[in-house]
Amino acid sequence: MEKYTSLEILEETPKSSSVFTLRLNRPHRSNALSSEFFQEFPAALSSLDHNPNCAVIILSAKGNNFCAGIDLKALTSLTAGIHTSSDPGRSAEKSRRQIKFMQDAITAIENCRKPVIAAIQGACIGGGVDIITACDIRFCTEDAYFSVKEVDLAITADLGSLQRLPGIVGYGNAMELALTARTFSGSEAKALGLVSKTFGSKADMDEGVRAIAEGIGAKSPLAVTGTKRVMLTSRDMRLNEGLDYVATWNSAMLLSNDLREVSSARLQNRKPSFSKL
Known part of the structure; x- marks a missing residue:
């Protein structure tokens, strides 16, 4: 399995499980996003996406905090040399390319066919919010706290929060959170719909999220990946465009062996068993 400096991939036990954990692994920096992260994260997701033994990904973090945002050292490193050109147009084009590179690293969550479930504890700030809003399902501990922090750093958030958050919590709520940069709690995140459930402790969250992931992983992989993509x-x-898209999707995928297996399993009063994707 690949080795990363900012991440680690954990396979759940027993080995028959189809759930893998992708864990942010810079606890000494509260999992602030390093320059390496933006290269390693999409590579790790692609690796899991193409792993036939993986059906569901839990995105978690080592230590007391989920993510403290982008490491300022990484931001300096990533933007170094952008404005060295005497041509403002070329400097701006290089800056845009760098931002798009970082955006693509987060969008890799959506491009991954497998569902990605975020398990959040402690701080989830700035870039951490960018990450979780791209995830398919989100859970947190009661002591988790969140902030769309960028305006306090004289930055317009540009890695996805301003685009994805309104569809999750509503336009008005997202605008207020982004303009004030205020900190809000796990319970408020639940009330806003940012997370589906809060847990009393990280241990409880790990157990609860794993059970949910295992449940999803036991379903037809064609149906699960299709549901995410649609x-x-x-x-x-x-x-009308969405209905047309799913009609086209199901015209190709509906008559699969998975559908026959579900019907057979129900007739035989057993759990269905599906081929790996």
Whole structure:
């Protein structure tokens, strides 16, 4: 398995499990996002996406905090040399390319066919919010706290929070959170719909999220990956366009061996067993 400096991949036990954990692994920096992260994160997701033994990914973090945002040292490193050109247009084009590179690292969550479930404890600040808003499902501990922090750093958030958060918590709520940069609690995140459930402790969250992931992993992989792709694609479509898209999708995927296996399992009063994707 690949080795990373900012991440680690953990396979759940027993080995028959189809759930893998992708864990942010810079606890000494509260998992602030390093320059290496933006290269390693999409590579790790791609590795899990193409691993036939993986059906569901839990995105978690080592230590007391989920993510403290982008490491300022990394931000300096990533932007070094951008404005060395005497041509403002070329400097701006290089800056745009760098931002797009960082955006793509977060969007890799949505591009991954497998569902990605965020398990959040402690601080989830700035870039951490960018990450979790790209995830398919989100859970947190009661003591977790969140902030769309960028305006306090004289930055317009540019890695996805301003685009994804309104669809999750509503336009007005997202605007207020982004403009004030205020800190809000796990319970408020639940009330806003940012997370589906809060847990009393990290241990409880780890156990609860793992059970949910295992439940999803036991379902038809064609149905699960199809549901993720259709929902993400339909999000940016009008209703009639979304219906047309899913009709086209199911015309190709509906008559699969998975559908026959579900019917057979119900007749035989057993759990269905599906081929790996």
